[in-house]
Amino acid sequence: MIxxxxxxxxxxxxxxxxxxxxxxxxxxxxxxxTKLKKLTTMWDDPNTPVFMNQNNLDxxxxxxxxxxxxxxxxxxxxxNNDLINIxxxxxxxxxxxxxxxxxxxxxxxxxxxxxTIIKKAKTQLDSMDVPASFRYAGALKSMNYKLMDICxxxxxxxxxxxxxxxxxxxxxxxxxxxxxTELLVLKPMNYISNIQNVNLVSSKSKIDEALNxxxxxxxxxxxxxxxxxxxxxxxxVGQFTSGKKTEIxxxxxxxxNAVNRTTVNSNSIxxxxxxxxxxxxxxxxxxxKKENNFEENxxxxxxxxxxxxxxNNINIENENQNIVSEKNQTINSANNNFQKPNETFxxxxxxxxxxxxxxxxxxxxxxxxxxxxxxxxxNNIDFNLNNNFNNNEKETEANNTYIDLN
Amino acid sequence: xxxxxxxxxxLLNNLNxxxxxxxxxxxxxxxxxxxxxxxxxxSAKSYKKIELENIQADLKSxxxxxxxxxxxxxxxxxxxxxxxxxxxxEARRKAAEEAKKQAEAxxxxxxxxx
Numbered sequence: 037m038i039x040x041x042x043x044x045x046x047x048x049x050x051x052x053x054x055x056x057x058x059x060x061x062x063x064x065x066x067x068x069x070t071k072l073k074k075l076t077t078m079w080d081d082p083n084t085p086v087f088m089n090q091n092n093l094d095x096x097x098x099x100x101x102x103x104x105x106x107x108x109x110x111x112x113x114x115x116n117n118d119l120i121n122i123x124x125x126x127x128x129x130x131x132x133x134x135x136x137x138x139x140x141x142x143x144x145x146x147x148x149x150x151x152t153i154i155k156k157a158k159t160q161l162d163s164m165d166v167p168a169s170f171r172y173a174g175a176l177k178s179m180n181y182k183l184m185d186i187c188x189x190x191x192x193x194x195x196x197x198x199x200x201x202x203x204x205x206x207x208x209x210x211x212x213x214x215x216x217t218e219l220l221v222l223k224p225m226n227y228i229s230n231i232q233n234v235n236l237v238s239s240k241s242k243i244d245e246a247l248n249x250x251x252x253x254x255x256x257x258x259x260x261x262x263x264x265x266x267x268x269x270x271x272x273v274g275q276f277t278s279g280k281k282t283e284i285x286x287x288x289x290x291x292x293n294a295v296n297r298t299t300v301n302s303n304s305i306x307x308x309x310x311x312x313x314x315x316x317x318x319x320x321x322x323x324x325k326k327e328n329n330f331e332e333n334x335x336x337x338x339x340x341x342x343x344x345x346x347x348n349n350i351n352i353e354n355e356n357q358n359i360v361s362e363k364n365q366t367i368n369s370a371n372n373n374f375q376k377p378n379e380t381f382x383x384x385x386x387x388x389x390x391x392x393x394x395x396x397x398x399x400x401x402x403x404x405x406x407x408x409x410x411x412x413x414x415n416n417i418d419f420n421l422n423n424n425f426n427n428n429e430k431e432t433e434a435n436n437t438y439i440d441l442n
Numbered sequence: 443x444x445x446x447x448x449x450x451x452x453l454l455n456n457l458n459x460x461x462x463x464x465x466x467x468x469x470x471x472x473x474x475x476x477x478x479x480x481x482x483x484x485s486a487k488s489y490k491k492i493e494l495e496n497i498q499a500d501l502k503s504x505x506x507x508x509x510x511x512x513x514x515x516x517x518x519x520x521x522x523x524x525x526x527x528x529x530x531x532e533a534r535r536k537a538a539e540e541a542k543k544q545a546e547a548x549x550x551x552x553x554x555x556x
Contacts, residue, residue, distance in 0.1 A: 128484040140481040146474035147494070153467040154501070157460055164456045167449050170519065172512045179504050186497050193493050200482060200489060 038137035038208050044123070044130045047116045054109040062102055069095050087225065094222050104217040111214040118207035122200060140201050144194060151190045158183040447523045454516040457508060464505040471498040 072091055123130035161180045166173045475494045482489035 123484045126482070126484050126489050128487055128489075131485045132483075134483040136481055139477055143474055143477035143481045143490075146470055146477060147490075150467050150470040150474055150497075153463060153470055157463040157467060160456065160460050160463060164453065164460070165449065166453060167446070169446075170450070170453065171515050175507065175512065179507070182500060182504060186500055189493070190497055193490050193497075197482075197490055204482070 038135065038205060040119075040133060040135040040204065040208060042116075042119060042133040044116060044119055044133055047112065047119075051109060051113045051116060054105065054112065058102060058105055058109060061098075065095070065098050065102075090225055097220065097222060101217065101220040104215065107215050108217055111211055115207055115211040118203070118210070122203050122207070125203070126200060135204050137201070137205065140197070144197050144201070147190060147194045147197065151187065151194065154183060154187050154190065158187060444527070447520060447527065450516055450520045450523060454513065454520060457513045457516055461505060461508045461513065464501055464508065468498055468501050468505060471501065 069091060073088075119133045120130040123133060158180065161176065161183060164176070166176055170176075471494055475491060475498065478491040478494060479488045
């Protein structure tokens with residue numbers, strides 16, 4: 037049994053909605069997958085190939101699904117048009133369509149049997165011997181014609197009914213046997229591993245390509261990407277005031293800084309990384325405890341020996357950051373004898389005894405100011421030594437030598 | 443005379459049969475009309491219902507003529523013919539009787555003469 041109860045107007049609207057929805061899905065799908073492809077050019081992630089492969093599979097699935105829904109949509113349109121045509125063929129406006137195949141069959145059966153009976157009546161009348169003298173002989177003849185007309189009319193009606201039933205059945209069978217859509221199932225992503233660190237692709241050209249495709253105007257980061265090496269310069273962090281731009285590494289990044297940290301200067305104080313010892317390589321900078329001898333016959337104080345030198349075995353240990361001076365840096369010991377009455381060597385003011393002790397170096401600002409450009413090299417660890425070494429040209433006044441500890 | 447009566451009697455018979463046949467067709471069409479209301483309904487109209495109703499109306503009209511006019515007329519005619527025949531037979535019988543009377547009267551007169 038075929039039962040059709042259709043509101044043709046609503047079916048038309050349904051079809052239009054399907055078409056619009058399908059178009060929207062296709063448009064959204066294109067946007068999403070285009071942008072996904074552009075996004076993946078920025079990341080050098082081992083999951084990227086997995087991700088891209090899944091994307092392609094998903095897109096294929098969605099494309100197939102859209103194609104199927106398109107076919108369904110067309111089937112609905114065809115069915116709707118079939119019903120409209122049948123309605124018009126019946127001489128009606130197509131608004132609703134209600135059909136029952138079993139009842140239609142019964143109707144046609146009754147029409148057929150009616151036709152048979154009427155035909156029989158006509159036959160009876162045909163074979164009837166009507167006396168000419170019968171008053172209504174003429175009327176019976178008219179009845180004969182009338183019955184003939186009725187038979188023809190009923191025959192046509194039966195033919196129409198059969199045709200409409202046939203068309204409706206055909207339309208129904210067409211939509212019944214049409215393709216269906218399967219459920220669209222997109223599985224969640226299955227990444228290969230839990231990658232914690234993802235490296236940004238360091239190639240500037242790739243970054244530019246990605247940025248341009250995204251139509252981004254500015255790079256809001258203050259990190260510059262240099263092509264030569266994988267080094268990142270953060271210009272916003274303070275620098276050594278050594279007159280030379282010192283490259284500082286960001287402490288929170290994983291990027292390896294391959295910068296050569298060595299600086300050259302004859303008066304330089306070298307921070308030896310391995311030993312973390314502070315060596316004053318200049319021999320004549322050795323501060324020794326010495327007695328200052330001031331010869332009488334000179335009018336000057338030979339302060340030659342008063343060169344304050346000391347071995348600066350300052351061990352800079354990262355762990356405890358203790359600077360241990362092996363030797364006393366006591367200068368200007370008390371046994372300086374100034375015996376020249378006219379001469380004054382006033383070293384008292386400037387005498388500075390620097391008692392070596394445990395000198396703790398803590399992390400403060402690095403200020404190295406020497407006329408001879410003493411540079412301090414940095415390590416991975418921020419050395420903020422507030423060291424002021426005033427290394428004069430010839431003499432180093434010990435009294436100005438101090439290490440600011442805090 | 444008898445032949446004509448028989449002819450009309452046959453006509454009457456046929457007309458009665460015809461009426462029965464028409465009656466059947468009307469009933470059958472009534473069934474068809476009822477099913478047309480529940481078979482193909484498009485835009486709140488039943489397909490072919492009106493056409494079938496028209497046919498049924500025509501048949502009913504013919505049936506009514508048959509039953510109300512033609513058959514009574516046939517019956518009437520038959521009676522008329524029968525009446526006519528009786529009259530004729532009566533007249534003949536009377537004529538025959540009259541002739542017999544006259545014959546007998548003539549014979550009696552001849553007997554009297556002798």
